[in-house]
Amino acid sequence: MTGASSGIGLAIAERALADGWRVTGLSRRGAGPDAAAFSGISCDLADVEATARSASRLRDVTGFVHAAGFMATAPIDAVDLAEGDAMWRLHVGAAVQLAGHLAPQLPSGGRIVLIGSRVAMGAPGRAQYAAVKAAQIGLARSWAAELIARQITVNIVAPGATETPMLEAASRHSSPPRMPPLGRLIRPDEVAAAVAFLLSSSAAAITGQTLVMCGGGSL
16 A cells, blocks of 8 residues: 555554555555555655666555545646655556556455545645546446456545644645534544545445545535
């Protein structure tokens, strides 16, 4: 999986370990849960060649979770094209590269889960981020159709504002998070629980879908 060093990705890794999975995490620091069943690989997913080298080390994979990401926000007349390119590379390009390597080796019943965002439906000041998250939906549905004959499922968990360090990132200060009608932010462990279900055999008939966890924000 990617993004296991913090936030939602860390919560997913911890839940997967608790459920008996062996987890390999790709991140710049190669960090993750302190557990015997976790191994970290230091990799800058923005670097195509480094990602290819890291991917070549992955063997006997039965599931792939892409949780790495960041958000950069700006109004329409002040977008930073370089930030848009960087978001595309991390959220979409790295997912395509890693899934392309892993999909051929996934067994029947394998799983791919992408961490999307409710913002994929559009939000003021977040156009570039919304675009890359919307692109993930196209990826997931296309992959799901391509892999369904092998009983491999591909889905997205798309949370709203979640209690993670990314909420305080300088890159999103122009568009702060909004409190959902639920009255609190989404918790990382709640996102991890949804991912855990999609990784399980109980979710074998669910594919090509986006599960939105927004605390009522889309109502």
